[in-house]
Amino acid sequence: MMTEGAGSVPSAALAALAADASPRGEAARWAVELLTGPDAGPDADPGGRFVPALAARIAPDFAALLARWRAKGPFLVASYQPVAHKAWVVLAGAGEGRHTLSLTLDSKGLIQQFTLQPEVVTPEIPTWDALEEALRTPGVETSALAARLTPEGYDVLHASAAERPMPAGSTNKLYVMRALAHAIDSGALTWDDEITVRSALRSLPTGDMQELPDGTRVSVRETAHKMIVLSDNTAADLVLDRLGRAAVEDAVADSGHHDPVLLRPFATSREIFELGWGDPELRKRWATAGETGRRALLDGIDRPLTVRLSDLGETVHQFGVDWFMNAYDVLGVLRGLAADSERDATGTVEDIMTAYPGLVVDRDRWTRAYFKAGSAPGVMMFCWLLRDHAGDTYVLVLRQQADEQKYVGDGLFLRGLGARVIESGLLGR
Incomplete structure (x- = not known):
């Protein structure tokens, strides 16, 4: 996983992500590693991690999808927000700014939503x-x-x-x-x-x-x-x-x-x-x-x-x-x-x-x-x-x-x- 760099906020975000021992946290770490590691890693096949419908839709082009997402980086983990069966990871990129990685798990711990999009900023x-x-x-x-x-x-x-x-x-x-x-x-x-x-x-x-x-x-x-x-x-x-x-x-x-x-x-x-x-x-x-x-x-x-x-x-x-x-x-x-x-x-x-x-x-x-x-x-x-x-x-x-x-x-x-x-x-x- 990409190191946190300077500042306390990324360190806190990485610590929160690392400390989440739930299936949600494990899935989020896997996804973040795919986007922040030196390469997509050996466990880039989503077949066993995604619900069948999602796997069938994106597995054939998963490598290309990861390549497009990784091109928006390199990424730094800026925040991690887990709530029940969902998780949102904000990734700060040197290239195209900040993005939110969103994951939703089903009752068996399989990923049924997996998206990366520009961060949505809400005002105070x-x-x-x-x-x-x-x-x-x-x-x-x-x-x-x-x-x-x-x-x-x-x-x-x-x-x-x-x-x-x-x-x-x-x-x-x-x-x-x-x-x-x-x-x-x-x-x-x-x-x-x-x-x-x-x-x-x-x-x-x-x-x-x-x-x-x-x-x-x-x-x-x-x-x-x-x-x-x-x-x-x-x-x-x-x-x-x-x-x-x-x-x-x-x-x-x-x-x-x-x-x-x-x-x-x-x-x-x-x-x-x-x-x-x-x-x-x-x-x-x-x-x-x-x-x-x-x-x-x-x-x-x-x-x-x-x-x-x-x-x-x-x-x-x-x-x-x-x-x-x-x-x-x-x-x-x-x-x-x-x-x-x-x-x-x-x-x-x-x-x-x-x-x-x-x-x-x-x-x-x-x-x-x-x-x-x-x-x-x-x-x-x-x-x-x-x-x-x-x-x-x-x-x-x-x-x-x-x-x-x-x-x-x-x-x-x-x-x-x-x-x-x-x-x-x-x-x-």
């Missing part, structure tokens, strides 16, 4: 006006909400277009989680019950449950964990199928959604993929249909998925193909999950909701951190529920929507803004 956010200035991007609609929860409701600290319904991507899984918590609470299910994988419910990544053979039995607990922590689409669809669509629609209403009709019928991820990127006539019919017509459309695509990841690209939220909510709806479902956690004597809801906080959390300040992200072509949103040592609870919601994916990017900027707000102390003022 000392005021709410600074947040709005940072969010302002041509071609992008944005929304933000920060609030402190109270026994009576909430106090708004900052809001911009917070009442606007916008596509939320995988944030819909919070409603599925609420419906599951209600089923557990009522005794209709237990965390140890099992769910059976079958082809009719297999979706596309994110996640890895779509790789499981038909007939595989997985506990409700593990499936729910993957649904929230890995944002596993197949896991969410399996849970929704076990609960029934009506149970999730009830959870939407129970969580205080401002217009529950927007989420009726509550589509699975598989259905959204099929509607959005399958036969173009489907999304046109979905856009003009009412609730009854939409339910009939879903009945008509009750089959194994025909869409592939390579089919995704153009935005489809303009046709209503997504899950729509406003920022106050997000606050409501997060608050509901916190209440569900209080009723869950097993502690499983809390374990799942806090397993992946989305960023490095200052535990000297925050005792609880829930997080969920949602994305689709042209859609990006992040939300957090945070409790401090004084017992005060805050919700932060940041959202972007555009007619073209290029204006939204991969979420690193919006995630960075969330981190800046949380670090700034604005939530406590």
